[in-house]
Amino acid sequence: MKNLIVILGPTGVGKTELCLSIAEHYKCEIINCDSRQIFKDIPIGTAAPTVAQQQKVRHHFVGTLPLTEYFSASMYEEEVCKLINNSAESNFILTGGSMMYIDAVCNGIDLLPTVREDIREEIKRKFEVEGLESLTEELRRLDYAHWKTVDKKNPRRIMHALEICHQTSLPYSTFLKREKKTRPFNIIKVGLTRPREELYERINKRVLSMIDSGMVSEARSVYHLRHLSSLNTVGYKELFEHFDGKTTLSEAIYKIQSNTRKYMRKQETWFKRDTEIKWFTPTDIKEIIKYIDQSFSLDKK
Secondary structure, rough: EEEEEEEOOOOOOHHHHHHHHHHHHOOOOOEEEEOHHHHHHOOOOOOOOOHHHHHHHEEEOOOEOOOOOOOOHHHHHHHHHHHHHOOOEEEEEEEEOHHHHHHHHHHHHOOOOOOOOOHHHHHHHHHHHOHHHHHHHHHHHHHHHHHHOOOOHHHHHHHHHHHHHHOOOOOOHHHHHOOOOOEEEEEEEEOOOOOOHHHHHHHHHHHHHHHHHOOHHHHHOOOOOOOOOOOOOOHHHHHHHOOOOOHHHHHHHHHHHEEEEHHHHHHHHHHHHHHHOEEOOOOHHHHHHHHHHHOOOOOOO
């Protein structure tokens, strides 16, 4: 049976370098699980693996899609399972911080109907014209059960639920069975953690490093596509506001740092619910390898 080693943790914790070491130890490939690193043209702002790192260890789902292409957790689930099942490789590392994507692969995601493009565009237009509060109120009317539990500050979640409501004329919540799927491969979850203040410092420094590496120019090169959901993410939103003259560059950088820290705390809260995760610090490489060896019968090729 094949093995999937899921190495997860909040942004800035140090997943990339550790995963490279683990992948080299087991001579296996890395499956990226960052919903923004999948897209082309934004490697700096998404902290995507560098060309050198990808040459060192083969990566999947890094810079493979144009920004204009729609992609979802359910599509990711399908593609990753297909990759693992069809590959001659026995072991894979799946790593990233996109919580829904990790859940989709490990537990499965409910099968939802495909939304027509005209409906998706109409919901997007309403969001741009009327704002998130209006869409949230519409979701309350159409699907009170989901409205009670959804993250009301997350436009993508609200818009996606409304798309399904409009497409099917049924509440989005009626499609959510929450049944865990059985996978034809073993799964082990390794979580990486650091003290919160240390994470804050690492995030602040990483944002400054991104700016020094050319993130402002990168964001300006995709500014004309700012309406796309693929760019509705921390880093680009704040720089787009700066380009619009709403903030100074210093203010934008401060907002990126602050919003990244908020996202990190959200990730921590999400991951803490998962009792299957075994937690380590990123320096515990020997202990992590020992844990993986004890959990699976892994063969180093």
